[in-house]
Amino acid sequence: MAAAAVEPRVVVVGAGPAGSRCVEALVKAGIRPLVIDESARSGGQIYRRQPDNFTRSAEQLYGSEAAKATRLHKSFDGLQGRFDYWPESLIWNLAGNRIFVVRGAQQCSVEFSSLVICSGATDRLLPVPGWNYSGCYSLGGAQIALKAQACAIGAEVVFMGTGPLLYLVAAQYAKAGARVAGVLDTSPFYRRVAALPDLLANPRALYHGLGLTASLYLKGVPVYSGVEPLAIEGDAAAGVSAVRFRDGRGREKQLHCDAVAMGYHLRPETQLADLARCQFDFDASTRQWLPRIDRDGRSTVADIYLAGDGARIRGADAAEASGELAALALLADRGQAVDSQRVARLQQQLGQLERFARGLAKAFPWPHQLAAQLADATVLCRCEVVTVGEMRSTIALTGASEANRAKAFSRVGMGRCQGRYCANAGAEVIAAATDGDICSAGRLRAQAPVKPLPLALVEVAPEDWLEVSAEGVDPVLKPAEAGL
Amino acid sequence: MKQIASDVVIVGGGIMGSSAALFLRQRGLSVTLLERDLIGQHASGTNFGNVRRQGRPLYQLPLANRASAIWRRAKELLDTDVEYIQGGHMRVCYRDRSEMVERMESYARDAKELGLELELLSAPAIHKRFPFLGPEVLAGSYSALDGHANPRLVSPAFARAAQRLGARIEENTRIILVEKVGEDFQVLSEAGTVYTAPNVLITTGAWGNELASQFRETAPLTSFGPNMSVTEPVPYCIKPSVGVFTTEEKETVYFRQIERGNVIIGGSTRAPGFPNTCRTHVRPQNTLSQLQQIRRLAPGLGQLRLIRVWSGTEGYLPDWQPIMGPSAVAAGLYYAFGFSGAGFQIGPGVGETMAELIASGQTSIDLEPYRPSRFSPEVG
């Protein structure tokens, strides 16, 4: 086996918009990166592809973003053979410059020279009584059901939460012929007006967002702003039957449904950055902890770069720009020449999209006061089934005032999802219960494995996974040979 | 400068320090317990949670028995549930190390004299009774009166119980200097508070030398982190805590199931500890070797998934025994640290013994094997 195949590699994690553009820039510069992605096919969640035997057009799948999705897929597919590709593979831990990858029950470790983490985001969730019933899904999940499987999550769906995705998915459902029982936004309408100056940084997206809302009104879908979610009604066996809420004027209402899609904007998937010991800072505008990056995506750890929504929630366009920018930073750090005009243009584009993202955070704020006020009986941690009341009494008994300490005593965040869906609200509950501010409630430290790891692992050599030609692989091709 | 006086200052709020605080208060002494981070946050809260006596050196059994009695009344003593399950403790050996059977037999004979009853089991009986054991298991030694508990809960529970009896407990208080001035010790915190007491107990685990060295009683202490993992929950069906008796470090794995269903796995290979950063990371390679070994011990666990790993910062001494007892240099100064990865079960016994020693000047427990000066013949 050619020794070259297991030399330290430039590794890109994730093949969504950020990862795909990062790979493209690296290949253009003559590098043969190793791409590790959890999905079977590239595109990430936003441009997720349907199975091969599905027939819907890109327009049906991605609407106004169809051209972008198609370009991204074509770019990635067109480069096949110029990078090594491990789909359906997860980096479950890392140590020093070595990553540990699991695919099915096989595990393999590889040394990296540089690592670009484009790990994407998941929905940020606010617990509500009943959200543990079957029929409750994350907004992203509801969208995947439609996009990748041509299914609605139920016969009658309520969309609840806040953020641009709330209106997008509801409109996609309505357009695809699903019954949308209502859209419930916790953000009051005036917030959106106040955020207009920032939102104008991306007029196309703003215009598109307004169009979505209009399309819902035209279809007769009830849309409520400034709501307070009260409960998801139903029972343990049959699941969801209705959503109860207070509307913007304080009137209690109920919408019957058999499914609820919920999301309060997004949170970055930062486990790998955390395990790599990157530093994090508290971001007051979104009340989340974010890995520290410079404007090009360098983390605080040498050779580790962060791009896309996994670093900052800035959306798919920014993910593409930041993925390319991180690749260019990596190349510059390796001493390769990069097009400084291109770098400047990407930085400028990213700056504009960041302003738009700030506008979205203002228009659709995380309703932290609702998290702080959750009723004691509400399940806070869906995995371990720990209620808000149990968390509060644990805090009262033990004096725990920090997220990891509260986790140690209460198990909130200790389950299979590792706090992905309870940590944001959990921190608010801690802060409210201790009179501390949200920042001092801290953040849950990532603990390996990034996702559940089979005990029956079989170790394999990286050569077994690398698709290599007979003469072996030169991990760094000269730019001229790459022919780009 | 702020000054706080008490009969005893305890530096280090792990299981040794927090249990000593409770037992000192029970004896009527005023106590100040100072912890650099949070009570029980380091080795005491991150270990496997084994409440096992067997496998300890025979001379340690009186201390382990004393602790065992405390574990059995922990719920009443602490007025809270620390998830102590007296489900038994099983030590097994593999077919390819059959010489270990004889060692288990002789240990069982000697331990019985010292009050520890062990039941010896061999194949096929052991497999019939404990069907989760793998075919490589040849024989085992079962202690019915041992078990396991939740280490995250134990030290804070002792500290709260001590606090209810009037102990003063200060977390996030790092001690930088201990000096004897006249009859009293002056214990200085980073924040500038001086705690005075005629007695000081140092229970600072892997950080033991920071203060011991101020009395020229530096111990050859090194630091390692345990290799811990937990699976997703599955229906509760494994009562005992089970471990492998072997001379090969990588084979030394152990597991226990908690009532909620998760299986906790420990052992195989330790990682180097980093007391300076207060954080010890699990090495992925060690997780892999642990998984390989645990499937030999209990192949059925191979169907499960790990959902979390962790480690902590433990202090080790070359003879695997703690520094425990009075200082050879300063009267009124006591140590109990460096429990070498085996302090959890004996912890409450150590606390009670140190409280007895400090309050009465003597203890029935023979402390000679743990003598602080045993590594420095020039002192004492």
Add this chain to the structure above:
Amino acid sequence: MSKRFVRLGETRRPEVQLYIDGEPAVALQGDTLLVALLQHSNRLRTSEFGDAERAGFCLMGACQDCWVRTEEGARLRACSTTVAENMRIVTTQLEISWPQQQ
């Protein structure tokens, strides 16, 4: 048992036969296991802590709420597994099955 997911298109795909808790069921080629199961049932599993039946949550492999198993004991995350002919899925709680001794 009522189904949970509603197909809105892409229904002209070849059928795939599977078994859910011993009962034969039909899915379509390209379905994830989660979709295949929720075409026949309103649940995938029971929460270990008894609060409710569960039917998945995030559909993107993050929440780990959709683990089911095969009759042979293999564990499958339904949202990231493609349904295959003659899969035999069990949605009841896992019992650890101990190996047969020599």
